[in-house]
Amino acid sequence: MVRNLMAAALVVAVGGLVGADEAKFGLNVGDKVPGPFHPLNVNGEDAGKKACLYCKAGDSPTVAVFARDPGDATLQKLIAMLDEAATKYTKQELNTFVVFCSADSVLEPRLKDVAEKAKLKNVVLAIEAPEGPEKYGIAKDADVIVLVYKDRRIVGNHTFAKGKLTEKALEAVSADVAKIVK
Numbered sequence: 497m498v499r500n501l502m503a504a505a506l507v508v509a510v511g512g513l514v515g516a517d518e519a520k521f522g523l524n525v526g527d528k529v530p531g532p533f534h535p536l537n538v539n540g541e542d543a544g545k546k547a548c549l550y551c552k553a554g555d556s557p558t559v560a561v562f563a564r565d566p567g568d569a570t571l572q573k574l575i576a577m578l579d580e581a582a583t584k585y586t587k588q589e590l591n592t593f594v595v596f597c598s599a600d601s602v603l604e605p606r607l608k609d610v611a612e613k614a615k616l617k618n619v620v621l622a623i624e625a626p627e628g629p630e631k632y633g634i635a636k637d638a639d640v641i642v643l644v645y646k647d648r649r650i651v652g653n654h655t656f657a658k659g660k661l662t663e664k665a666l667e668a669v670s671a672d673v674a675k676i677v678k
Contacts, residue, residue, distance in 0.1 A: 523632065529560075529648045533629035535595050535622035538604055539611040542620075549620060553591035555647045557676035559669070561594040562624075562634050562641040566603070566610055570661045571640060575610075575619055577666060581673050582618030588677040593620040597628040644672040651676050 523530070534546040549560070559578055563571055571594075578592040596603060607621045628634030634641060640661045644652035652672030656665060 523643065523650060523653060525650050525653055527650050529643065529645050529650060530629070530631035533624065533632070535624040535629075536604070538607040538621040538623065539616060540620040549591075549593045549595070549622060553593075556589040556591050557585070557646040557673075558591040558644070559593075559673060560643045560645070561592075562628055562632070562638070562643075563594055563596055564598060564639050565658075566596055566606055566621075568639070568661065570663070570666070572610075572614070573663075574640075574642070574661065574666055574669065575616070575621075576614060577670065578673075579614070579616050579619045581670075581677075585673075585677045590618075590673070590677055592618055593622060595622045595624045595628070597624050597626050597634055599626050642669050642672075644669065644676055646676040 529550065532548045532550050534548050537543055537545055537547050537549070553560075559581075561571075561574065561578070565571065575594055578594075582590045582592045584590075596607065600606075603623055607623065610616075611619075611621050627636075635655065637657055638655050639658040640654075640656045642652070642654040643650055652669065652675070654665060654669060654672075
């Protein structure tokens with residue numbers, strides 16, 4: 497019985513960590529962003545082409561999101577928030593992009609629809625292999641990862657398991673965005 501209780505406590509503790517807002521894929525605050533990768537851009541200047549969003553951002557303040565499910569309502573709120581922030585911080589050259597890590601063959605038209613319905617002006621939606629960019633080490637159990645960086649150094653890093661991206665999490669991301677546009 498004691499073993500069962502200890503096992504249950506361990507499951508609860510580990511389960512809590514999976515949804516925690518902390519790095520689970522090897523990149524931490526202060527680390528240098530790993531570098532170039534070339535996802536298929538669905539909207540924006542390079543729509544329909546594989547183009548390096550990391551390269552385009554350069555040393556400018558950037559919010560890079562890696563996600564799995566374009567239908568997640570809170571992710572849609574995050575995308576809208578980032579589009580608005582990029583408009584607000586045009587002078588600071590805030591870059592924003594969301595890379596969907598998926599092998600879904602119908603994802604591209606779905607993302608085009610998302611971009612049109614949301615009337616995205618600044619956020620680029622892109623598609624990458626399910627494992628994400630090689631050097632980034634995207635965790636298989638991560639549903640959404642938000643990297644906030646400037647001068648190619650990570651300032652904020654938020655990782656969420658499925659269903660763990662919340663309104664409170666959006667506030668934390670927004671706080672990190674404020675740090676990089678000062």
